[in-house]
Amino acid sequence: MAWELRQAGIDCVVMNAPFMHRSSDVAGGLFNPLMFRKLRLSRMVGDLWPVMQSTYAAIEQSYNIKLLHDKLSVKLLSDSELSEWEQGQKKITAPYIHAIEKGMVVKGLKKTPALGYISSSGHLDIAGWLKVSQRDLAEKGRFFEQALLYEDLVISRDRIVVGKLLEARKIIFCEGAAAINNPWFQGDWLTPNKGELLEIRAHDLEEKHILRDDVFILPLGNQRFKVGATYSHDAINTQPTKEARNELIRKLERMISVSYEIVAHYAGVRPAIKDRMPVIGAYADRNNTFIFNGLGSRGVVWAPYCAKVLVKSLLFNNEPIPEILNIRRFSRWPY
Ligand SMILES: Cc1cc2nc3c(=O)[nH]c(=O)nc-3n(C[C@H](O)[C@H](O)[C@H](O)COP(=O)(O)OP(=O)(O)OC[C@H]3O[C@@H](n4cnc5c(N)ncnc54)[C@H](O)[C@@H]3O)c2cc1C
Structure with missing residues (x-):
């Protein structure tokens, strides 16, 4: 989102809570x-x-x-x-x-x-991209590694104030699954989905291709692979579980015939939406309070597209956002 805003010549500041969960850190990409x-x-x-x-x-x-x-x-x-x-x-x-x-x-x-x-x-390479992007924003004084506290945020018709930290003309909430607590974009549209992955080392497994069946096996180089992923709507948290580990092992062993060792186990929460489409757009009739969310299990392909659509809407005076992507499809707010 920040990349697309800057490409369009729109100055922006990113606030990112350093210790909150980030699905992007877990994703297979x-x-x-x-x-x-x-x-x-x-x-x-x-x-x-x-x-x-x-x-x-x-x-x-x-x-x-x-x-x-x-x-x-x-x-x-x-x-x-x-x-x-x-x-x-x-x-x-x-x-x-x-x-x-x-x-x-x-x-x-x-x-x-x-x-x-x-x-x-x-x-x-999501991790690589986020690192480069954050460093660049930080060098430009446009990255604050701190949580945005809702109680510090004052949104009026003509400006946004974040405590004593900053003032802006618009705000875009890109909070992933944490948006479930957002007091503006309330509703039952977000259905967070827990996913788990294993990282394995296998000496005799093909590294040229991504292998797919009940799970994917993504070669990382040096005989390491990511194996994933599980999907669960129960117990939405970031704790790796024995059940998911066993499920991944079972599915992996249905695919491969060689020995391997598990070197890591990750869990994350996908910002998934009821109808499996992203949600972008404005809160009610406010043209200064926006959301960019619902990338679900396909953040890599949805993020660039949705960011472009949202930026176009910001630039060209609320150019309509297609209904299938618009947060409005879930809202009961007055227009
Ligand atoms: C196991 C697993 C495997 C996956 N595999 C793939 C895959 O192969 N391909 C794919 O395309 N997608 C995959 N995904 C999905 C992908 O991770 C998501 O679609 C994408 O990362 C969502 O990005 P996001 O920025 O919306 O949310 P997140 O990456 O969760 O980021 C949200 C950010 O908001 C910040 N934040 C939240 N609240 C606040 C606040 N109040 N103040 C400041 N900062 C805040 C957090 O710190 C965090 O940095 C996978 C997900 C999981 C869990």
């Missing part, structure tokens, strides 16, 4: 254009992918770093999935099915009837 349960395109691929590619390319160029890593994903296909994927090669999913290979074995994976190679997939 994957992007994948296909959904597997029933083979279909991920929502709005045609709109989201070009914006994702061009935004991260611009960021990479600006900071001279590599963040977005295109990598083929390999889905292990059962017999029934194989025929579905062969059909998929003749449908709108076709551009994303790079190849289907029968009877091939990938190093370290159990043998399956076929493998489906997915293009336009990969992963973003």
Whole structure:
């Protein structure tokens, strides 16, 4: 959001609570254009992918770093999935099915009837991006590593005051799952979703591709991999659990045939929304109080797109935000 604001020439200050949970620190950072349960395109691929590619390319160029890593994903296909994927090669999913290979074995994976190679997939180095972005903002005096306390915040029609710290013309709440406590954007739209991941070391496992079946296996280099993720609406907290660990182990061992060791176990909370679409837009009729949230399990692809839509709305005098993204779809506020 901050990148997009600055690209548009809008000065902004970021307040970030250092010890609060950040889903972005846990995320696998994957992007994948296909959904597997029933083979279909991920929502709005045609709109989201070009914006994702061009935004991260611009960021990479600006900071001279590599963040977005295109990598083929390999889905292990059962017999029934194989025929579905062969059909998929003749449908709108076709551009994303790079190849289907029968009877091939990938190093370290159990043998399956076929493998489906997915293009336009990969992963973003989220940690790398946040580090660079924060450092840059801090050098410009635009990053405050402290919590925004709601009681310090005074929002009037023409200005925003944060205690003695700062004054601004507008505020955008980008709080992830913590938005559940936001006194302005109240409602039952946020349905936080807990997710857990393992980091493993495996010496004899393929590192060239992202491997996918019931879980993803993302190569990190040096024979390390992230394995994830779980989804749960119970006990929303950031504590890793034995149940999730066992679930991940069970699913991992259905995929791989080699030995491994677990080196880390992470848990996080996704800012998920009832209808699985992001929420952006203004609070009631205020054109100075905004939200940017609901990136769910797809922050990598949604963030650049939503940030662009919101900035456009700020710049061009409340240019309408599409209803499917607009927080208004959940609000009972007066307009
Ligand atoms: C296990 C797991 C795996 C995932 N894998 C993927 C994946 O592979 N691909 C993908 O695209 N997405 C993935 N996600 C989802 C992704 O993490 C989220 O979509 C994205 O990170 C959400 O970003 P966010 O900035 O909205 O929220 P967060 O990353 O949670 O950040 C919220 C920020 O707001 C700050 N904050 C909150 N309240 C305040 C306050 N009052 N004052 C100051 N600061 C405040 C917090 O400190 C935090 O820094 C995964 C999530 C999980 C849990």
